[in-house]
Amino acid sequence: MNTFTNKIPDATIRRLSLYLRYLEDFGRSGIANVASGVLAERGGTTAAQVRKDLSYLGSFGKRGLGYSVAELTGVLRTVLGLDCTWRVALLGAGRIGTALFEYQPFRKRGFNITTVIDNDPCKVGSRLGDVTIRGEDDLECALRDDGTDLVIVAVPALVAQQLVDRVVAAGIKAVLNYAPVPLRLPGDVALRNVSMLVELESLSHALARGRR
Amino acid sequence: MNTFTNKIPDATIRRLSLYLRYLEDFGRSGIANVASGVLAERGGTTAAQVRKDLSYLGSFGKRGLGYSVAELTGVLRTVLGLDCTWRVALLGAGRIGTALFEYQPFRKRGFNITTVIDNDPCKVGSRLGDVTIRGEDDLECALRDDGTDLVIVAVPALVAQQLVDRVVAAGIKAVLNYAPVPLRLPGDVALRNVSMLVELESLSHALARGRR
Numbered sequence: 094m095n096t097f098t099n100k101i102p103d104a105t106i107r108r109l110s111l112y113l114r115y116l117e118d119f120g121r122s123g124i125a126n127v128a129s130g131v132l133a134e135r136g137g138t139t140a141a142q143v144r145k146d147l148s149y150l151g152s153f154g155k156r157g158l159g160y161s162v163a164e165l166t167g168v169l170r171t172v173l174g175l176d177c178t179w180r181v182a183l184l185g186a187g188r189i190g191t192a193l194f195e196y197q198p199f200r201k202r203g204f205n206i207t208t209v210i211d212n213d214p215c216k217v218g219s220r221l222g223d224v225t226i227r228g229e230d231d232l233e234c235a236l237r238d239d240g241t242d243l244v245i246v247a248v249p250a251l252v253a254q255q256l257v258d259r260v261v262a263a264g265i266k267a268v269l270n271y272a273p274v275p276l277r278l279p280g281d282v283a284l285r286n287v288s289m290l291v292e293l294e295s296l297s298h299a300l301a302r303g304r305r
Numbered sequence: 306m307n308t309f310t311n312k313i314p315d316a317t318i319r320r321l322s323l324y325l326r327y328l329e330d331f332g333r334s335g336i337a338n339v340a341s342g343v344l345a346e347r348g349g350t351t352a353a354q355v356r357k358d359l360s361y362l363g364s365f366g367k368r369g370l371g372y373s374v375a376e377l378t379g380v381l382r383t384v385l386g387l388d389c390t391w392r393v394a395l396l397g398a399g400r401i402g403t404a405l406f407e408y409q410p411f412r413k414r415g416f417n418i419t420t421v422i423d424n425d426p427c428k429v430g431s432r433l434g435d436v437t438i439r440g441e442d443d444l445e446c447a448l449r450d451d452g453t454d455l456v457i458v459a460v461p462a463l464v465a466q467q468l469v470d471r472v473v474a475a476g477i478k479a480v481l482n483y484a485p486v487p488l489r490l491p492g493d494v495a496l497r498n499v500s501m502l503v504e505l506e507s508l509s510h511a512l513a514r515g516r517r
Binding site: 101103106107110111113114135136137171172173174175177179188189191192193195196198199202203204243266267268269273274275277283285287288289290291292293294295296297298299300301302303 | 389415455501511
């Protein structure tokens with residue numbers, strides 16, 4: 094097993110997330126073994142790609158039997174860091190932030206939003222679910238007191254970078270950015286920018302192309 | 306110009322969306338020309354990648370002067386299908402759907418959510434912004450009456466596929482999926498699956514790796 098040492102490409106990690114979903118489906122359906130071709134079909138990729146992706150995790154699968162659903166599920170959960178829970182701070186309790194807070198799959202996967210920060214005085218002190226919203230002045234204290242592992246940014250574009258600079262200075266090493274602006278962070282901080290427009294624009298490109 | 310004929314890779318289209326954002330920033334700041342290196346730095350990529358991406362659009366840029374911000378902005382808007390407006394139907398007026406409905410950048414980019422469908426009898430007939438929510442029985446009528454171009458799916462995983470099958474049968478050619486399940490569609494329908502968990506899981510992978 095080289096699960097714990099090798100660097101796995103980002104694109105592979107994304108596919109591993111998808112494979113895990115299918116495997117969990119299979120497990121719930123009582124399926125014990127699955128062939129790479131079946132995983133490939135569900136994921137819109139090829140059996141060769143599935144085998145290559147899983148090869149990063151070590152030796153798996155038996156010729157003719159495929160992969161053990163239970164074993165592979167366990168390994169993927171470990172690789173994806175889902176065999177523990179993570180303390181998450183949400184910056185921004187606006188519409189996007191609130192929807193993320195209430196998005197059940199996060200919690201089911203072990204991502205617990207235990208800190209919420211907002212700069213609106215009307216919101217500070219009120220509750221979102223079981224969390225009391227704290228003001229921006231409390232950011233560093235809140236991250237430290239809470240033992241935050243990961244920060245989700247859902248604030249307006251204009252304030253995102255300055256807020257994240259404070260998050261990074263406070264020692265946070267993973268940031269998920271929903272603000273409609275790309276963030277620049279030091280190389281040792283894991284960052285994912287989620288642009289809701291980028292996906293829509295690749296669809297409008299496809300539509301516009303079809304019309305020409 | 307081969308803008309209108311060549312197939313541009315998906316990864317390039319995503320980067321073009323980002324370049325467009327930076328170019329609009331530059332335009333607002335009164336910057337007339339921009340070098341590929343500057344676009345690359347903003348986008349976290351290389352100047353060679355920027356030049357390659359833009360080469361899909363035809364011949365641009367002058368040696369030593371870089372790209373004209375105004376010209377490139379216009380071309381990118383055309384390529385991304387942003388020089389017109391699109392009629393969007395939102396399936397699901399839950400928390401994610403409502404947040405998407407109220408997400409201002411969609412509208413600014415010409416994506417107008419003009420139809421909202423939900424299966425909750427308490428919601429049907431009520432309004433979301435200036436749109437009256439219609440029931441699932443009305444789906445096909447609503448798409449046809451509205452002249453819908455593009456559908457955003459924000460319904461629970463269990464009902465997503467069956468609803469999208471109806472959307473496809475109604476002739477829709479572009480689907481943005483926020484339901485936490487990958488959808489299977491015919492090859493002539495453009496589809497983007499947005500998984501809010503995939504990005505989080507690639508961060509937890511990075512964190513878990515850092516702890517080992």
